[in-house]
Amino acid sequence: MTEAFTTRIDGGDVAVLTFDLPGRSMNVLDEAGIKSLSAEVEAALANDAVKGIVITSGKPDMGGGVDLNMLAEIRLKAEAAGGNPAEALFGFVMALHGVYRRIETGGKPVAVATPGTALGGVFELLLAGHRRFAADNPKAKLGLPEVMVGVFPGAGGTTRLVRMLGLLGAAPLLLEGKLLDPKKAKANMVIDEIVPADELVRKAVDWARAATPADAVKPWDAKGFKFPGGAPYTPQGMPNFLGGAAMTHGKTAGVMPQVNAMLSAIYEGAMVPMDAALRIEARWFTHVLMDPRSSAMIRSLFINKQAIEKGANRPTGVPDMKTKKLGVLGAGMMGAGVAYVSANAGIEVVLIDRDQAAADKGKATIAGLLEESVSKKRMTKEAAEAVLARVTATPDYAALKGCDFVIEAVFEDPKIKAEATQKAEAHLAPDAIFATNTSTLPISGLAKASRDAKNFIGVHFFSPVHKMNLVEIIKGEKTGDAAVAKALDYVRQIRKTPIVVNDARFFYANRCIIPYLNEGIRMVAEGVEPALIDNAAKNAGMPVGPLQLTDETSLELGLKIATATKAAMGAAYPASPADDVLEELAGKRGRLGRKSKSGFYVYDEAGKRQGIWPELRQLWPPKADQPAAQEVTNRLLLIQALEAVRALEEGVLTDIREGDVGAIMGWGFAPWSGGPFSWLDLMGAKKAVALCDELTAKFGERFTAPKILRDLAAKGESFYGRFAPQEKAAA
């Protein structure tokens, strides 16, 4: 088998090591790759003719990072062998540190030259080198996204970056996982030189050849090294470390184990020499890998998210169905948003509304979003113009001719939707796929207006479309495989995350969100202090509390949904005090939420949220005996998770991976938990059932444990143990 790294000697004195993992389009560092790197580095160091070393890639990119599955396997292997998995992981990480440290301290100047993207463990390889070159490739992404998927940079990146940039300088890259293009990377001093792509290796070789022995010594390995920005117990550094801990605590509610571990690795490492600091980093990294919350995050946010985006649930045997020309019906906020993200992904878009002015207004919305990107330097003016040129705004349905995919985003009214469907289909080829964007209307009902229900499907975008990354794809009773594949391929084109669900009231996301909002509103009626309701949610890692979220989505909508649900369910509808609160605020007092600048909260003229509406506490006085925050949290999380379980039980959801990924991407369900199913697994089914029983006794039937959950508890099983058979080993 070919090795991951190969060496050629350039001009007799510079060893060029090329990373080119056989059979993969993107380099990933696995166990064999690390061994190969080590062998080539040692050979180059031992070769007296070699004055300097260059490490580069044989692929368009440098690499995507360290194989997280490999780390999980090390743990599982050690467990299976009856060993101490923490010791095995620590040993492995220390060995990797050893290889990078040899690069750093081997005595020969090492340049690392990346032609494109370098992420995670591969970016950390860059940091180990003495000089970093990047090709002038504006699409390249450089950085350490680990924190976003439940871990932190554990191949020396944490320790090296704070030693290069100080705590404040490194924080956006480490704590937020911010990725940089080469230009920004150079401005942030993590890349030394940007060179034309075709001169990349040449320039690196030239540098390695001309480098002096001093160039081969990192600042932290030289005498008199001072921690940039000050170590923790210096007058300069103390406020930064103290403030950094507080800010992170406040922003994350302290629930992200990988963030906490990284902070400790930085703090403890900042007070000792490099080798001790790397040991400390390895201990904390191991600690995170051993944390079940971290494993749940890696599983949902990395492994399963990628699997779903790559089409894990795409119907097999359907050929590629990428959208070439998209029709969007309705140029309102939703329609314009869909048109924008599509044109941005290179798709031709026909944007239709009832008259030219309405259609133009939608296009103007797109132009506004593009202008914002240009002014924030995320896009060039030329690129923005090209995107806008892909959008044709017109009231003429005939312009839909040639569209292979249509997304209808007109008002949430079955009659209007039916009319739009029929008007559009008159101009479409028979095999064109028609999607309706709706958050509440049953797809099978809407499909009746279509000439071919097989080619009719539901999509549920979240607002604002350009910011929200989840798209729910809803299969009607008669929706065919081609329609599902079409929708999935389209979502992949616009680089969002799809989940595929079956047609039932509120589909999946809203089915879980609505009870969350109602539980919070119900507490207001019970006399729970309103601040406690929203803060307890945020403390549990929800991005927005239920009262604030109700203000955002509008109390009026809440009231409408309650009324419609009541009408649909009749006598079976469980009366809720939440409805009375909505009726009082939205119905009687016109407090509709943010859009009316009045809701549970008070807003100023500019629409900035000021504080809880003081009269709320007069209408529903907070009782003297307030519940413990933990109880409030339990109610708010469990009510969502139980709805997710019921969606699985009823077949709305067919894959718990989608349930978890969708919940985090869609409405920010406590990301630290890995999603509602992972949250229940972390708690354990037995404890979850006990909690259900406790809350049912105290608050009512809505907390009744679903049959599946009771069954898992009785058998000592977990959701992932039973329902994720095809899943690879979790990292």
Place this chain on the structure above:
Amino acid sequence: MAEAYIYDSVRTPRGKGKSDGSLHEVTSLHAAATTLKALRDRNGLDTSLVEDVILGCVAPVGEQGADVARTAAIYADYHDRAPGLHINRFCASGIEAVNLAANQIKAGDGELYVAGGVEMMSRVPMGSDGFALAVDPISAYKAYFAPQGVAADLIATKYGFSREDCDALAVESHKRAAQAWAEGRFAKSVIPVKDVNGVTILDRDETIRPGTTLEILGGLKPSFKEQGEVMPGFDAVLQLKYPEIERINHVHHAGNSSGVVDGAAAILVGSKEIGEKLGLKPRARIRSSVKVGSDPSIMLTGPVPATEKILARAGMSISDIDLFEVNEAFAAVVLRFLQAFQVDPAKVNVNGGAMAMGHPLGATGAMIIGTALDELERSGKGTALCTLCVASGMGAATIIERL
């Protein structure tokens, strides 16, 4: 068990704790030695009999480091046989020094102690000794750490004290301190700090503003709003622990918080027998002492549980106490004490407190015992309770009885 008595109590005046403060030029050793010498000289003390010199100091680094008590004893020409012990329980260090001396005497471990504290805050700033509780992310998270001022603002918010309530207490503190000075109520205890030639450097507390009013204080900007709400955002940390708080009301500022000052204090504590042997007259009995731990996040609520604990331990009720010294670290701390025990404000800090005269951290505990003792003697009252809130969530208290 033996009894422990207070034979004498002295303190320096408190100098403004900045580079333009009168005591800024004075070394910590010189300030501490001023009080040690005064105790010796006023009482004709044979310092070879001193079992230990215990001094509280909160920033024990630099000139205050390396056992400042032993160093100050040598500096003050105490006998070689009088050792020295530095202790630190933050703001309660001075009261703990006295309690530690008293409790060792009660246990039969020695007969005569010098106990007090020193803090030259203009010379060795707060935080000079590091503060891992807040800097190590693990302890910072566990404590839900926020600085004291922000925590004091949380106390005001949680227990319903307005900016006006806090300012009114501060105005009263200045008024009372000014009156006390005008009437010479501190004359017995304040030892002027003199230079090497015997020329006086400072003989009065330097930060009292007799003319301050609600209007003047009302113009001051809140000191902890920015760090609470914006950078780095300590309010959010406190709300994790106190999620029922919608928004922290930032009421404290330089005028209703304790002043940063320089100063030192020392108290002569001994057994009954040593007093008789040396011909000293005991002034008060140290009846009881306690320390407590409390929530480190809201941090400064310790005086309430400390008072409850010491009353229970002494078998007393709140109405048995004639006089209270509750350290004015922040206005809300005292307001919370008044609210919890519903005591007459006329009995609390009758000669003003740290909002007017300042809070030299390591020395204050000993200073308020001295202030209480002087006031008991002046007013002819019997019992005083002294208590302080303490950083990292602690509290301490002492009850003394006039003899």
